[in-house]
Amino acid sequence: MHTNQDIIVLIGMMGTGKSTVGAHLAEATGYRLLDLDAMIVQRAGYPIPQLFAEQGEAHFRDLETAVLCEALRMPGSILATGGGAVLRERNCREMLEHGWVVALSASAETIVARVGEDSGRPLLAGGAQARVEALLAERKHAYDFAHLTVDTSGKSPDKVSAEILMHY
Ligand code: S3P
Numbered sequence: 001m002h003t004n005q006d007i008i009v010l011i012g013m014m015g016t017g018k019s020t021v022g023a024h025l026a027e028a029t030g031y032r033l034l035d036l037d038a039m040i041v042q043r044a045g046y047p048i049p050q051l052f053a054e055q056g057e058a059h060f061r062d063l064e065t066a067v068l069c070e071a072l073r074m075p076g077s078i079l080a081t082g083g084g085a086v087l088r089e090r091n092c093r094e095m096l097e098h099g100w101v102v103a104l105s106a107s108a109e110t111i112v113a114r115v116g117e118d119s120g121r122p123l124l125a126g127g128a129q130a131r132v133e134a135l136l137a138e139r140k141h142a143y144d145f146a147h148l149t150v151d152t153s154g155k156s157p158d159k160v161s162a163e164i165l166m167h168y
Contacts, residue, residue, distance in 0.1 A: 005100040006031075006075045008168070011143050012104035013136060014083040014121055015111035017152045017160060021104060022080035024161035034074065036081045039067045052122040065091055072098040083135075084123070086142045096145065102164055103146035108132050110153040 008025060010018040019035055026033035037048060040063050044051050051060050064085055071079050072094055079099065086092055095101050106114070111132050115121060124131045143149070148167050152160050 005098075007072060007077045007079055007099035008164070009072075009079045009081060009095045009099035009101045010104060011081050011086050011095070011101060011146060012083065013106070013111060013132075013139065013143075014124065015115040015132070016083075016104035016106045017114070017157055018080040018083075018104055020157045021152070021160045021164070022078045024157045025078045025164065028161055028165060029078065031076050031078045032074075034071045034077050034079045036064065036067055036071065036079065036085060039071065040064055040082075043067060047120065049120055049122050057122075061088065069094055083139075086139075086145075092145050096147075100168070101146040101148075103143040103149040104160065105143070105149060105151045106153045108136055111136075 008029075008031070010022050010025075012018055022033050022035065025031070040051070040060070041047055043063060044055075046054075048060070051063075061084070064082060065088060068081065068085060068091055071077065081095075108129070112128050115124065115128060115132075123135065148164065150160055150163050155163075
């Protein structure tokens with residue numbers, strides 16, 4: 001185990017398997033699973049598409065930062081973040097300070113196959129394939145700060161989880 005890093009933070013684009021792999025990691029480690037999107041929805045009182053539509057993305061990002069900082073103060077956690085949680089530099093610094101940061105990656109094809117066209121993800125509205133490719137290009141290096149990067153394409157969540165724990 002890494003000193004002072006008993007929080008495993010999963011980052012990566014939508015559809016890279018953060019929530020699913022997070023559940024496997026929680027099972028394997030006995031840590032609690034914290035899903036940042038779910039915590040935001042609980043805090044806001046309504047679902048993410050509605051949050052984006054009615055309050056705007058900036059408000060969503062503010063909530064995301066607040067909830068992230070709280071979650072990072074709960075040792076013994078697997079923290080599955082949303083794909084955009086890395087967009088604020090402050091968030092990345094907090095993650096590196098309090099957790100062991102693992103980036104999950106996947107090809108555009110894999111991501112589209114996993115999230116589909118109608119995924120409740122406002123940033124993919126209006127055509128998943130094109131939007132995924134654009135976001136992947138935009139965020140090309142956004143996840144590079146992680147301590148470890150694991151490609152998830154063609155791998156089961158169990159395999160990804162085992163690969164992560166080999167390095168832990
Ligand atoms: C987002 C990813 C989503 C969710 C929101 C914005 C993003 O989470 O937080 O729709 O900006 O990439 P997932 O990565 O869990 O889909």
